[in-house]
Every structure is written in C-alpha cells, then in structure tokens.
Amino acid sequence: MDSNLSTSSSDLYRWIRRVAIFLALTIGVNLLLLILVFIKPDKLQPPVMPNGANRILILGASNVVYGIDTLLIPGSIVISLNEPYGVYGSLLSLRNMAGAGDVIICDYPYSWMDPQKFVPSTAQFYHTVTAEHYWQLCRDYPVFALKNFLLTNILNEELLAYLIKDGESFMPDTRHSAPKRTDGKDPREHYNKCSAPYVKAKHFIYEAGYDEAHFLRIRTFIEAVEREKGVKIFFKYPELNRGNYEINPKIIEAMRRNFKMINSFEDWPNDLMFDQWYHLNACGRERNSKNITQWLRKNGFLKEQD
C-alpha cells in the first residue's frame, strides 16, 4: 500500500471516529434529557375511568362533549380524551374501562386517524400513560415502537418544552358532561342559540396523513379488546363541517373498510356547528344524539321504552 493511500485510509478512520463521537454526544444529550423527564415526578395522573358493565360508552375528543347529549341517549357515558392521549392512549383507556356487555362507540375526529397521532409527542404521552403502557406499546407494535416511538418521540423537541414548562401546557382534558369551555363573553348562549352564525375557525378542515397500517393497528387492537372483554366496539364518522370528504377521502374509505361503522359519512352544515370545525352547537348535538339513539334502538342495544 503506498503512503498516500495509507494516509487516506487513516484519515478515513479518524474522520469516522470523530463523527461517531459527535453522534454519540448528540444522542447523549437527548438521553440525558429523557432521564430527567423520567426521574421527574408526574404532576398529572392518567384519568380515572369509570368501571362497570352493560353500558353505552361514547369515546372521542372534545367533539363528543359538544356533540353528544347523554340525556338523549339513556345510560350513556361520554368520555372525552383530548389529543395528547393519542389513539393508542385512548384505546388503552378503553381496554381498562371496558366491562362485559358494554357497547362502545369510538367517535374520533379525522385528525386522530393520522398515523402521527397514534402516539403523540413524548412530552404529551408521558403524562397520560404509565411506564407499563410504554412496555405494552413495545409488545403490541414492536416495529412501530422502534421507528415512531423511539425516533419520533424520544428525539423530540417537546422534551425540552416539557422540562421548561414543567408539563403544564400538556394538561389533558377529560370531561363527562356538557361543555364548560369559555369562548368569548357568553359561550353557552352562543352554543344554545342555533341561529347564531357559525364563525368559521381558521383551520376548519384537517388534512390527515393516511397510512393503512395505522388502521390495521387500531383494528387489531379493538378486536383483541372485544374478545378479551366481551364488548362490542363500533366507530362513528365524526360530526364535521364541509370539505372533509374531499380532503380526507382515503381516511373515510379506510374507516369504512376497517371498522364497524354506525353511520355513513355526513357533511354537517355550518348552522349546526359551534366554534370549531369539529364542534356541534346545541341543535347539532340534538340531531347527532338522536341519530345515535336511533341506531342503538335499531340494533337492539336500547329498548324502545328507554
């Protein structure tokens, strides 16, 4: 080997060594932060879910708080978990609270069908599930866990935000009753006054990313819960206003293929919407709740006298 080649080769090894040190340091900083997060006591606990049997559980995000009136669906319980939980967090909660004979309706906004929302960012996820849940995720979805969890979530800018903000901005939102959110001076009046013009939210439609594997993951999970707990799990197309079919056709079709749907896609008019692209007003809520009641009766999950 001539001296030039030898120099080149030793340079190459030197360069690779330095790059390896560089990467190790970079990853090391991340891991250090992660350790800080782990040793930090959690301020929030996962929400306590109601236990029981033979119930009608309606699971979703804030859309179910605004869009479902439990008084119109006898015996129903609405469980709203907001986006920080992610679909996986929500499904884990579903598994924990499901009791024999329960009829569960998942009413997730389309945005939840985005594979990125399966397990949302680490900082949000930390507070909503326990270490055991992490382990379950790795067991349930090893490939997903490796690619999306380790990389998407551990190497995460929100890790820093979480440490700096002390987790406050990631407060999850669990409600079991009518909306309490304040939106301006008198939100309830606006909410109940169906003639009030709908103010189009800035981002009134959500273009969700599509991945068939995401649906398969959810389907596999809910089928396992159905077998394990003796429950029936259905899905519902969410109550969204215009434009969502055009922008999310693949998602809508994939939901139809993969889940037991209780309704067909519906384009909700603006006069039934409240303050968001996925929030109904009182009139919308009434119509939506009646639709669900009708479906429950038709399928024998509610008796006529209920």
Place this chain on the structure above:
Amino acid sequence: MLFDSLDFFIFLPIVFLLYWFVFDKKLIWQNALILLASYVFYGWWDWRFLLLLILSTLIDFSFGLWIESSIRWRKALLWFSIVNNLGILAVFKYYNFFAANFESAMSSMGWQVHPYFLHIILPVGISFYTFHGMSYVFDIYRKVIKPERNFINYAVFVSFFPLLVAGPIERAHHLLPQVIRPRRFDYRQAVDGLKLMLWGLFKKVIIADALAIFVKDIFGNYNQQSGSVLALGAVYFAFQIYCDFSGYSDIAIGTAKLFGMELLTNFKFPYFSRDIAEFWRRWHISLSSWFRDYVYIPLGGSKGGKWQSLRNIWIIFLLSGFWHGANWTFMAWGAIHASMYIPLFLLGQNRKHVGEVVAEYRALPTARELWGMLTTFAVVCLAWVFFRAPTIGAAIGYLSRMFSRDLFSIPSSCRLGILYIIPLLVVDWICRRDERKTIFEKLPFTMLRFAIYVILAFVIINKLFSTHGQQFIYFQF
C-alpha cells in the same frame, strides 16, 4: 428520498461506507455504486420516474457521441437533442399549462375546444436533470469538452444523487472530470462537507420550516390580514425560500464532499445585494449562469446592439421564471426582475458590484450600501409575492391589501418569525466574505466549535423527527 428524512440518514452512511470500504478498489466500481445509489435515491419517490431519467440520460449520452463523430450534421444533431430535452419538459411539465391556456384563448374568441389533459405527476427534479444533459450536449457542440464514452460515468454526472432533484445545476466541464478522476478520501473536505450539511439542515429544518407555517397562514388568509402582516408575510417567504433552497444546496454540496466531489456554489448571500444585477449573481447562481452561458450568450448577449440586448435580457428572465413552473405567476416574477434589471443595464450599472461583497473591508455597510440593500430586498420581496401566490389575481390582491393604510402599523400577529430571521442575518453577515464557511468555523477553540456543532445537531435531530417537515420548495421545479 428527502435530505431531511430518516430514510436519507440511513441511506447515506450505508452508501458512504460501501463507497470508501468496499468499492474503493476501482473507480468504475465506485461510480457504479454512486449510480445505483442515485437511482435508489430517486426511485424512492416513484420508481416509474426512473424510466424517464434513464431515457433522458441515454438520449443525451448518445447525442454527445454522435455530435462528436459527425462533421456535417453537428448542428442538426444539437437541435435534435434540444428538441428531445425540451420535449420531455414540455410534455411532463408544461403540456397541461399550454393546453389550458389554449382552451381559454379559444373560448375567449367564442370557439369551444376541449384539449386532452394529461393526468401525470410532475417527475421530481425533471428541470434539473434535463438541464444537466443539455449543458453536456452544448459543451460538446462548442468543443469545450470531449464526450464521455463510458455510460456509467456519464450517468453519474447526470444523476449524482446529491444534486439530482434540486441542483446545483452542474456543468459537464466542471463535474465530469471529477467523475472520471480517481478519488481519495480527504479528511478536510469531508469535515467541511459535514459542517455544510449541518448548516444546510439548520437553515431548512429550523428556519425555513418554521417560517413556512407563518407564510402558509398569511398567504392562505391574506384577505383577513393587515398590510403590515402581509409585508411580514412577503419577508418571511423571502427567507423561507432562501433557507429552504440554499439549505438544500448546502446539504447537496456537503454530501458531494463526502464522496470526494466539489459542486458549484449556488448562493452567495443574495439578500446583501445592492442592486438586482448583483442579486442575480448571488441567487441560484447555477441556474442564472446556465441561462447566461447557454441562452443569453448564444443569442448574442450584449454584443449586438441595445435592442437585441434588451430582447435577450427579457428572454432569459422570462425563461428563468418559466423554468420554475407552468404558471403565469412565475412569468410575472421573471418579468418584475427583468424590469428592475433593464434600467441598470441601460445606465451601464449592471456590473457595478462584480466580485466583491458589501462592506468588504468594513464591519458595517455605508448608508448608501444599506439603502441599496434595503431597496433591492424590497423589490425582491414584491416579486416573491407573485412567485408564492397561486394566481396573478391572488398576488395582486395580496399586494393591494398590503399597500393599505396599515402597512406601517405594528403587525398584530405572526411577529415571532422575525426571531428566526435576525440570527440568520447576523450569521450570514459575518460570513459574507466566504460563502462556504459557517460562522462557527471562525470560533477560536476546537472544543467550543465541537460543542456548538453538537447543539446544532441536537436541535436539528429533535426538530426533524418530532414534527411534520415541509417538503423542499425546489423539488416541484
């Protein structure tokens, strides 16, 4: 495959290790590996795009050989090659645009025609690799270079993965000799390459992607924004596209260095230009010099009298606009730049700032230089509005609202974007004399530099893997 994707971060080390450790015995093996890697890189989007790339490569390779061996038919062969390349571009990039305009022109005269529209996706980077091929054939015709007789070597020149989809647009006489010359690993070059990649990623992932959110919001709802917010939107887009594209170029140049190759410089701090002529010597240099060498000069350049020169200027600026896409907005963008360039040309001021940077031997610019920079930047921003807007009408609507009474009010929203721009300007200002060095190389201590690079990498990696990135803007061209 995107430079800012996990796929690329796995792909690059594999190719690098194979290149220097397994295929390093023979140059042709290394080139074959690069070619294969380039096709994998490109086919990652859609393997069908590869067929067009290979076809285009084969055509230009063959024409290169034919032009060299022919005396009588040289010119005809050159034209045939140009028609082929432009034909590919015309079909895949411009056909629907022409068809739609033909339809509306006919309908405005009362004739209803129903042209056939193609339902095809624009192949990524088509404008870049066809221009590579054309420069090769032109250079052979002009006897600047000899044709390459080894197809693999030629294909590497056209398809070298760092520059394949968004440039810099290379010249055969610059890159081909590097492809056919044995390469040795150069420690300094590889270190420089990584630093450039890091800085490019920072510009793209941290600055451009952050500004993209503001830009999307402002341009998407321009009817509801005040004049000052719209002005801010134009400025943000100017920096978004700069960081996006120059970031891509830095990553491409840096990646090429890892394989022992040097690519052309594409950006030299364009927003410090004191007039529009200087801007065009600093912005997308590989494209503007391509048009200068292969269109402007063959048309006679500035040698054939005032009117001919003016015609040639209009041609290259409009072509530059049209090169970016099949939309009148790009033409308008080119036309604005031409209209700003022509007065300088007529006054003989278009070569006033050649070969030196602003405040070359001073820390700060003079008032005159500052005024020049600000006015040039303002004009560039106005033109960017046309570039970014979906239609000419939307661009005019945007500008009409922008030049309203509240233009000089304090922007009510989207102010945070400025925080991304100021540090970039400071860094660029300090480094303006040497476009290939980053500010951090000027720091005194090795450990300090190393620590800064670690922090930079940390920020990039965390941002990269935790949010939805934006695709590089220039991929669509």
